[in-house]
Amino acid sequence: MPQLAIDATCLPQYDKLDRPTRERLLAVTRKFRELSFDALMSHPDLRIQRLPAGQDPRIRTFRISDAWTGVMLAPESGETFLLVHLLPRERADEWAGDQRHDVNTVMGTLERRDAAALERAGDDKPDERVERPQEGDAAAGLFDDIGDHDLRRLGIDSEILDFCRSLSSVSELEHWGPTLPQDQYEVLVELAQGHSVERVMREVVEPRRPSVGAVAADDYDTAIRNTRERVIVVNDDQEIEDVLAGEFNAWRIYLHPKQRELAYRPRFNGPAKVSGGPGTGKTVVALHRVKHLAEHLPLDGRVLLTSFTNALVESLKRNLALLLPAELIADVDVVTADKLALDVVKEERPEVRLRSDTRGLFANIARRHRLPWPADFVYQEYRHVVMAQEIGTLEGYLDPDARRGRSTPLTVDQRRDVWHAISDARAMMRQTRQLPALELHAEATRILADRTDKPYTNVVVDEAQDLHPVQWRTLRAAVPPGPNDMFIAGDNRQRIYDSTVSFKRLGIRIVGRSYPLRVNYRTTTEILTWANEIMRGQEVNELGESVPEPAGSTRSVLRGDPPELYGAPDEAAELEALAERVRRWLADGIAPGDVCVTTRTNRIRDLVVRHLRDRELPVAVFNPREHAVTEASDTIRVTTMHGVKGLEFRAIAVFGATADALPKMDHVTSADLDEQQHAADLAAQRSLLYVACTRARESLYVSWHGPPSPFLPM
Numbered sequence: 001m002p003q004l005a006i007d008a009t010c011l012p013q014y015d016k017l018d019r020p021t022r023e024r025l026l027a028v029t030r031k032f033r034e035l036s037f038d039a040l041m042s043h044p045d046l047r048i049q050r051l052p053a054g055q056d057p058r059i060r061t062f063r064i065s066d067a068w069t070g071v072m073l074a075p076e077s078g079e080t081f082l083l084v085h086l087l088p089r090e091r092a093d094e095w096a097g098d099q100r101h102d103v104n105t106v107m108g109t110l111e112r113r114d115a116a117a118l119e120r121a122g123d124d125k126p127d128e129r130v131e132r133p134q135e136g137d138a139a140a141g142l143f144d145d146i147g148d149h150d151l152r153r154l155g156i157d158s159e160i161l162d163f164c165r166s167l168s169s170v171s172e173l174e175h176w177g178p179t180l181p182q183d184q185y186e187v188l189v190e191l192a193q194g195h196s197v198e199r200v201m202r203e204v205v206e207p208r209r210p211s212v213g214a215v216a217a218d219d220y221d222t223a224i225r226n227t228r229e230r231v232i233v234v235n236d237d238q239e240i241e242d243v244l245a246g247e248f249n250a251w252r253i254y255l256h257p258k259q260r261e262l263a264y265r266p267r268f269n270g271p272a273k274v275s276g277g278p279g280t281g282k283t284v285v286a287l288h289r290v291k292h293l294a295e296h297l298p299l300d301g302r303v304l305l306t307s308f309t310n311a312l313v314e315s316l317k318r319n320l321a322l323l324l325p326a327e328l329i330a331d332v333d334v335v336t337a338d339k340l341a342l343d344v345v346k347e348e349r350p351e352v353r354l355r356s357d358t359r360g361l362f363a364n365i366a367r368r369h370r371l372p373w374p375a376d377f378v379y380q381e382y383r384h385v386v387m388a389q390e391i392g393t394l395e396g397y398l399d400p401d402a403r404r405g406r407s408t409p410l411t412v413d414q415r416r417d418v419w420h421a422i423s424d425a426r427a428m429m430r431q432t433r434q435l436p437a438l439e440l441h442a443e444a445t446r447i448l449a450d451r452t453d454k455p456y457t458n459v460v461v462d463e464a465q466d467l468h469p470v471q472w473r474t475l476r477a478a479v480p481p482g483p484n485d486m487f488i489a490g491d492n493r494q495r496i497y498d499s500t501v502s503f504k505r506l507g508i509r510i511v512g513r514s515y516p517l518r519v520n521y522r523t524t525t526e527i528l529t530w531a532n533e534i535m536r537g538q539e540v541n542e543l544g545e546s547v548p549e550p551a552g553s554t555r556s557v558l559r560g561d562p563p564e565l566y567g568a569p570d571e572a573a574e575l576e577a578l579a580e581r582v583r584r585w586l587a588d589g590i591a592p593g594d595v596c597v598t599t600r601t602n603r604i605r606d607l608v609v610r611h612l613r614d615r616e617l618p619v620a621v622f623n624p625r626e627h628a629v630t631e632a633s634d635t636i637r638v639t640t641m642h643g644v645k646g647l648e649f650r651a652i653a654v655f656g657a658t659a660d661a662l663p664k665m666d667h668v669t670s671a672d673l674d675e676q677q678h679a680a681d682l683a684a685q686r687s688l689l690y691v692a693c694t695r696a697r698e699s700l701y702v703s704w705h706g707p708p709s710p711f712l713p714m
């Protein structure tokens with residue numbers, strides 16, 4: 001009986017089909033399982049057709065509906081059909097005619113290339129000419145340093161070998177990316193970034209090779225099954241339905257070989273760190289790592305998976321439930337670091353509660369002590385100096401090193417005054433038994449440090465860039481140091497809170513176990529390229545270190561429309577344009593739950609909700625402390641930019657990117673008071689815009705009124 005496999009790259013097209021067409025597609029796929037090969041090929045409804053002579057003989061098109069056509073790869077030997085694309089009928093023949101699918105005999109994978117575009121490039125037509133190096137210009141070729149033999153060993157075939165010899169820059173290579181066979185493109189990108197042949201062999205080629213050995217050029221059946229990153233072989237109707245309906249999310253199956261290697265590596269000799277730009281699959285790797293750890297837990301072992309907000313924790317829980325069987329989930333706790341600290345402290349002191357109004361308390365105390373600095377100053381000393389460095393005595397605070405990184409000079413007498421104010425505030429909090437998260441963590445760390453039986457065998461941390469040192473201390477103390485103890489995923493470019501952290505000083509020794517991810521699977525190239533401009537020229541340190549991040553760019557595998565920018569004359573016009581933009585998204589078939597509007601403040605968020613509601617659009621406020629993303633999936637979510645951290649939507653509107661909102665200067669420490677804090681606060685607000693914009697999968701709309709934010713690339 002024929003078998004059906006689905007190429008994941010066609011799944012985004014499925015979102016564009018209306019319901020009757022989806023049902024028809026499902027009925028068609030069922031026939032692949034029910035009918036014999038001959039009956040299938042001659043079925044009158046399917047109208048399976050070959051392409052004209054001279055084009056890929058394995059490709060067939062078939063009718064889904066009057067408007068939609070499916071493109072598949074039909075077996076000449078074996079019996080696996082591969083659904084490769086879904087297209088409007090008028091474009092299907094041309095697309096199918098342009099593509100060619102080949103087995104990469106070195107990597108054992110099935111790859112697709114735009115054969116027509118490559119041929120045109122080879123013909124060197126003037127309008128699409130690939131710049132060729134001049135004779136004698138030895139440095140002009142991008143791959144001049146790499147011999148043909150090595151390129152072939154890495155799976156580059158003759159056509160691509162000739163082609164890549166004509167490239168002279170990375171941007172030229174990237175321009176041709178969508179045209180090139182996927183795995184070969186990846187090999188070329190890694191080489192172009194300066195990685196050695198042996199490293200590319202180890203990191204790109206070998207992880208793809210099938211365990212069964214070499215795959216012959218005509219063995220499509222084996223190659224399809226070995227292309228685990230892009231192809232899913234479906235076994236029953238329910239699975240087909242799940243895959244097509246998006247229930248069977250790509251991330252559950254398609255790990256990039258690099259992601260797979262990190263997630264399923266049997267042993268890291270200590271804490272390991274995965275960093276990478278937005279949408280590079282850090283969360284996906286963290287989830288798979290939890291799966292691996294849970295599968296290998298000793299008796300009585302437990303895994304902690306933690307993230308920043310309740311909403312993120314809820315979304316991790318949901319995804320984990322899709323990835324792990326219930327008996328393994330029972331061994332995993334998914335909670336925020338704050339909740340962990342509260343639980344640990346409550347075991348000893350059940351009466352303790354979490355306090356949230358800490359800033360106000362410190363402002364009052366500072367007033368009472370008649371301290372001459374702005375309201376927030378004492379709180380910041382408490383947060384960034386005393387708690388960040390675990391300072392417990394006046395002597396500790398008077399130590400000349402204690403305030404490293406703070407630029408407001410304080411005399412010894414002033415330090416004494418500040419210390420007494422802080423001590424007063426802390427004593428007051430203890431009396432009321434309402435402790436802020438910072439105090440809870442200090443307490444939890446102390447309790448855990450005394451325990452010989454640590455609560456966890458392994459700790460996995462997502463969105464690590466925003467954790468404060470006190471939170472890290474709790475996490476560090478919750479797991480005994482040793483192999484596989486901590487697995488940390490994060491991206492400092494997305495840091496939107498003000499904590500700087502040194503892993504080394506916290507006893508988290510990463511050395512030699514830091515791994516970058518560089519392929520973005522969420523955001524289109526057009527949106528990512530634009531969003532990256534927001535961060536251009538910003539010095540970003542490596543996660544948990546005080547050294548700059550190593551160079552290396554993130555590339556996207558997706559293409560789409562550029563972001564839409566709109567500067568309105570006034571707020572009313574900006575609101576009206578937003579309603580219109582949202583309405584068009586819905587008219588284009590994007591479900592309300594796939595649309596999110598973000599704002600800088602709660603006030604503007606509420607204004608937007610009222611306006612969209614007045615325009616009869618289905619909207620709801622999204623609060624990441626309370627809501628999970630699946631809730632209210634038939635409504636457009638409106639939330640603050642802080643609220644979209646870690647999430648993603650098909651369409652994102654960033655509303656109010658106005659000069660006086662980004663940066664919002666009342667949230668920025670004045671440069672006169674503390675220059676370094678001033679710069680850090682500004683950087684956090686820039687990152688906030690970056691985070692909001694990189695949540696978009698397909699469509700990004702950014703608007704403002706009056707002067708635009710200086711962070712916007714224009």
Ligand SMILES: Nc1ncnc2c1ncn2[C@@H]1O[C@H](COP(=O)(O)OP(=O)(O)OP(=O)(O)O)[C@@H](O)[C@H]1O
Nearest residue numbers: 251254255256278279280281282283284521522646
């Ligand atoms: N190998 C892969 N193949 C296909 N899709 C993937 C792959 N890895 C990740 N994705 C998808 O890419 C999107 C982004 O992944 P994820 O949320 O893990 O990225 P992230 O690095 O944690 O992002 P951010 O830091 O921006 O929050 C998700 O939709 C995920 O399902």
